[in-house]
Amino acid sequence: MKLAVVVQRYGLDINGGAELHARYVAEQLARRADVDVLTTCARDYITWRNELPAGESDVNGVRVRRFPVRRERNPERFGRRSHHVFGSAHSVADELAWLDSEGPASAALIDGIRRNEASYDFFLFFSFRYYHAYHGIRAAASRSLLVPTAERDGAVGLSIFGPVFRGVRALMYNSFEERAMIQAVSGNDAVPHVVVGVGSEVPARTNPERFRQKYGITSPFVVYVGRIDENKGCKELFSHFEGYTRALRGDLSLVLMGTSILPIPDNPRIRHLGFVPDADKFDGIAAAEALIMPSYFESLSMVALEAWALGRPVLANGRCDVLQGQCLRSNGGLFYESYGEFLETLALIQSNRRLASAMGQNGREYFQRHYTWPVIVRKYMDMLDRLRAEDQGGAARPPIEPLPGWFARRRPACRAGDDVVRGLPEGPARPAGRRR
Amino acid sequence: MPPEFSVRSDSVDVDQIMTQIRARIREKRGVDYTEEELQQLANVKLEKFLDPTRVRSDLIQHYRRLQEPGGASGAVPPPENYAFDDHLVYGSARGVSGRLITNIRKLLNPLLKLFFNPNPIIQVLNRQSAINEYARDQFDRTSALSYEVMHNLVLELTRLSIEVKNLKMRVESVSGRLDFSDRRARALESVVQYRPGAGPAAEPAATASPSPAPGIGQAVRRDVEAAGGGAPVKGEAQRARRRRRRRGRSAAAGQPAAGGAAAEDPGEAGGPAGDGADTPDERGRDGGDGLPFDGRDPGPAAAPPRGQSEPTDQ
Numbered sequence: 001m002k003l004a005v006v007v008q009r010y011g012l013d014i015n016g017g018a019e020l021h022a023r024y025v026a027e028q029l030a031r032r033a034d035v036d037v038l039t040t041c042a043r044d045y046i047t048w049r050n051e052l053p054a055g056e057s058d059v060n061g062v063r064v065r066r067f068p069v070r071r072e073r074n075p076e077r078f079g080r081r082s083h084h085v086f087g088s089a090h091s092v093a094d095e096l097a098w099l100d101s102e103g104p105a106s107a108a109l110i111d112g113i114r115r116n117e118a119s120y121d122f123f124l125f126f127s128f129r130y131y132h133a134y135h136g137i138r139a140a141a142s143r144s145l146l147v148p149t150a151e152r153d154g155a156v157g158l159s160i161f162g163p164v165f166r167g168v169r170a171l172m173y174n175s176f177e178e179r180a181m182i183q184a185v186s187g188n189d190a191v192p193h194v195v196v197g198v199g200s201e202v203p204a205r206t207n208p209e210r211f212r213q214k215y216g217i218t219s220p221f222v223v224y225v226g227r228i229d230e231n232k233g234c235k236e237l238f239s240h241f242e243g244y245t246r247a248l249r250g251d252l253s254l255v256l257m258g259t260s261i262l263p264i265p266d267n268p269r270i271r272h273l274g275f276v277p278d279a280d281k282f283d284g285i286a287a288a289e290a291l292i293m294p295s296y297f298e299s300l301s302m303v304a305l306e307a308w309a310l311g312r313p314v315l316a317n318g319r320c321d322v323l324q325g326q327c328l329r330s331n332g333g334l335f336y337e338s339y340g341e342f343l344e345t346l347a348l349i350q351s352n353r354r355l356a357s358a359m360g361q362n363g364r365e366y367f368q369r370h371y372t373w374p375v376i377v378r379k380y381m382d383m384l385d386r387l388r389a390e391d392q393g394g395a396a397r398p399p400i401e402p403l404p405g406w407f408a409r410r411r412p413a414c415r416a417g418d419d420v421v422r423g424l425p426e427g428p429a430r431p432a433g434r435r436r
Numbered sequence: 437m438p439p440e441f442s443v444r445s446d447s448v449d450v451d452q453i454m455t456q457i458r459a460r461i462r463e464k465r466g467v468d469y470t471e472e473e474l475q476q477l478a479n480v481k482l483e484k485f486l487d488p489t490r491v492r493s494d495l496i497q498h499y500r501r502l503q504e505p506g507g508a509s510g511a512v513p514p515p516e517n518y519a520f521d522d523h524l525v526y527g528s529a530r531g532v533s534g535r536l537i538t539n540i541r542k543l544l545n546p547l548l549k550l551f552f553n554p555n556p557i558i559q560v561l562n563r564q565s566a567i568n569e570y571a572r573d574q575f576d577r578t579s580a581l582s583y584e585v586m587h588n589l590v591l592e593l594t595r596l597s598i599e600v601k602n603l604k605m606r607v608e609s610v611s612g613r614l615d616f617s618d619r620r621a622r623a624l625e626s627v628v629q630y631r632p633g634a635g636p637a638a639e640p641a642a643t644a645s646p647s648p649a650p651g652i653g654q655a656v657r658r659d660v661e662a663a664g665g666g667a668p669v670k671g672e673a674q675r676a677r678r679r680r681r682r683r684g685r686s687a688a689a690g691q692p693a694a695g696g697a698a699a700e701d702p703g704e705a706g707g708p709a710g711d712g713a714d715t716p717d718e719r720g721r722d723g724g725d726g727l728p729f730d731g732r733d734p735g736p737a738a739a740p741p742r743g744q745s746e747p748t749d750q
Binding site: 359 | 450451453461462
């Protein structure tokens with residue numbers, strides 16, 4: 001079977017969530033199929049500047065074909081158009097203009113997909129919201145699978161993506177919450193799909209003591225791993241944790257791993273280690289009382305899965321439906337939606353070792369059941385085999401819905417993206433038989 | 437500290453734990469408002485929480501009415517913008533005859549231009565029309581933004597008012613508990629009895645110390661003195677003891693009492709063990725409150741010179 005993984009950026013030094021996800025999946029599937037990666041020459045997701053050479057290269061044993069981006073993103077124009085399509089009534093043409101300004105606008109990549117459509121059995125598109133996925137799927141809809149990596153933001157509510165969600169051959173969702181959201185917005189329940197997520201390369205053994213010695217940490221601590229950014233909920237985390245240290249005596253500290261674009265509070269119980277090697281990251285998580293995940297928007301938190309793989313409980317932001325749903329389904333972590341809940345849940349994790357240990361154990365089982373690579377790869381291969389069997393059976397498939405005509409495309413009949421998203425069902429997908 | 441949940445490693449139920457945690461928080465806080473309730477409170481019942489002299493209780497509704505076209509408060513809807521172009525000045529709305537008139541006007545246009553040039557006027561009016569459109573668009577946006585800001589402000593004010601109210605209740609509750617604890621502590625201290633069984637051996641040691649460390653007895657004594665009953669009783673008791681001592685000495689030496697000088701006789705420093713006035717029982721009676729006297733505050737009639745002390749007062 002010959003597969004093409006299509007993603008906006010690709011490389012060993014590119015650590016964006018969807019891009020890393022795509023690389024992991026490509027490398028794993030390459031053991032079972034002939035995999036090419038089709039991507040752009042961009043490295044920076046803000047500008048999409050062409051920084052890598054066009055043409056073929058090899059990354060970790062996977063063949064990568066890069067195509068140049070026609071023009072860099074104009075942030076001012078993109079911001080203005082985003083404001084328009086997310087915040088007010090607009091037309092399909094406005095949405096297409098927004099998509100064009102978002103980028104990465106690589107006509108060469110789309111041409112490549114169109115020309116080589118017959119060379120591949122299937123195309124796996126990552127990240128629905130970018131230019132390459134929308135136009136690429138329209139170019140080769142009958143062979144397209146989509147890994148949406150959708151978050152609860154205005155882009156999901158744009159009308160141009162409805163036909164894409166309904167027109168692909170299959171969808172590989174990251175979580176039940178993502179599936180519920182996309183099905184509600186596009187009505188694509190009939191499209192084959194599976195909730196699959198992504199695995200992680202977690203070492204079989206960790207050395208928490210080595211981490212403590214290396215960084216001179218003797219007291220118990222909770223850990224945050226990721227970009228330290230207000231958008232990731234870190235500002236709220238700092239405020240809550242400082243409140244916690246004032247409210248409860250003890251020596252619990254907060255250890256931060258990752259690049260910071262937010263000032264770190266001057267508090268002796270908050271330690272920032274900066275960017276750390278993977279070995280230190282895993283040892284640090286294993287040494288921690290719990291992992292804290294304060295982000296409001298996640299389609300799937302890989303670091304939370306890693307913490308569970310290492311048997312540590314997770315304390316997540318409950319306002320993120322996906323994280324709350326993961327905690328409920330795994331019974332591997334608690335969540336908070338206010339300072340009061342943060343205080344209580346963190347105090348509980350710290351004081352009740354048996355509970356923390358049991359949640360860590362549950363998390364580990366949840367990871368092994370759903371997120372180890374053999375499980376992930378099997379889900380992908382099952383879906384691909386199913387689609388190939390359908391093709392061989394000669395089942396007729398309607399083509400993807402065409403764009404509206406010239407006049408209809410310019411009629412401002414589309415609702416604001418944010419309004420559409422506000423109307424979508426909220427809350428975590430709960431285990432069967434559970435009610436809040 | 438949070439409660440210990442009964443934990444079995446195979447039966448952790450995060451949903452149930454979170455329910456318990458939320459119940460605990462509600463119990464602590466007294467009342468918990470959901471976001472929807474807060475919205476409702478912000479929109480409807482502001483007067484219950486906000487100062488009505490400063491913020492209108494129907495602020496949001498008022499503002500919303502203003503947003504509606506031709507809404508309340510007598511606001512007149514703005515006139516329609518006039519779309520102006522170069523054909524408009526020659527146009528006519530009279531159907532077939534109008535088209536004829538339009539063509540005639542266009543034919544005569546060169547003649548008209550002999551008198552004045554209408555083109556700049558057309559351009560200016562056209563631009564003015566665009567400016568009007570732009571200004572209205574900007575106004576709509578600013579207005580929507582102001583509404584959003586105002587709404588959020590009122591919401592936050594409501595939230596803070598509720599929080600302040602809750603905090604006030606908590607402060608009152610804590611204050612009440614503190615008062616109760618204080619009274620309880622005083623009541624407990626007041627039943628602490630001086631125990632003479634501490635023995636005579638303890639007394640010289642205490643006497644030798646010019647400034648004994650404050651113990652519970654002293655603390656209680658200070659409380660009693662502060663209550664206003666301690667000092668007079670102590671002064672009278674001291675005077676009575678001194679009178680008895682003087683009488684005793686006079687009787688023993690066959691001399692009349694010689695005022696304060698006799699009391700300062702160094703020979704008395706050790707004090708006769710058999711001095712009846714110094715027996716603990718008697719001292720207890722003299723003290724009236726069953727408490728030992730404080731050597732640092734001997735009373736106005738018995739202040740010894742610096743460096744000397746009255747052993748019987750200890």
